[in-house]
Amino acid sequence: MRFATLILALAALGACVPDAGEEDNRASACGADALQPLVGTPVGEHDFADGTRIIPPGTAVTMDFRSDRLNVETDEGGTITRIYCG
Template identity: 35%
Template sequence: MRLPLLSVVLAIAACSASSQPAANRDEAPPPPRIDNGPGADACGAQSVQDRIGRAFGDALREAIAEESGAGRVRVLRPGDMATMDHRPDRLNIHLDDNDVIARIECG
């Protein structure tokens, strides 16, 4: 019975023995800011936002690509695997389960 009690006392003593102040830590950097300035809409997504809610098809894809002026167009359906690289000139068209455009954005 003495051994467990002795262990607890020694553990408490060891914790309180270090009277050194806690190490100073630098503050976290501020979060990144989204640039809404020139070049923020490099893929032309703003010009084709009216297509959201429409049924997607090849003809609509071509029209969106032409009107936006995007260098690349990527269509993403639910569950599709996609690279996480950010390309400002790439237009991402996100579809829902019924092939209806849910979101259009650069990246």
Template identity: 40%
Template sequence: MPVFHKSIGLIAALMLAACTQPDSQVPAPAVTPVPSPTAQPAPPSESAKPEPAADECGASKLGSYMGQAAAADTMVKIKQTIGHERIRTINPGDAVTMDFRPDRLNVEVGEDGRIKRLRCG
């Protein structure tokens, strides 16, 4: 039995040795240039700044609804005022996706059940 174990060890060692390359064939590691510490990135141009989002959702029309109860009749009036139904009501503790949609109105409701924030997104 011990001869069998030695044979397996010898075979494994030979197989591993066959997988290696001689030192003369090992490629040199790639060198990545490092920028000098004094190099500064160019300042962004004025045209690179994003334009502020337009009030696509109609939130600017709804100032009078701040502080009102977020009841069904209030939400119907909000829909009529902005002219669309892309509204997301966010109650305390609600999970909210982070996707930004400028045409969607977010109605944030406080702990007291009243509208505390109206914004596009």
């Protein structure tokens, strides 16, 4: 009986993992996919759309997911390290 419960639990967890197509849609919803070449460049060299979150290290951000919101993470020096939707 425990084995059957374990199998059901693992099957349920597998359903929670987004497929690759869903990840692609998330990256294109806010335009992050097109901005990936900016990773590694200084954030100050670019004009991002209103509502873009520029996130330096240690900055607190809300955990709500908005597919249309662009997030730009930087390192201590202001270099872009990650661009994603959310």
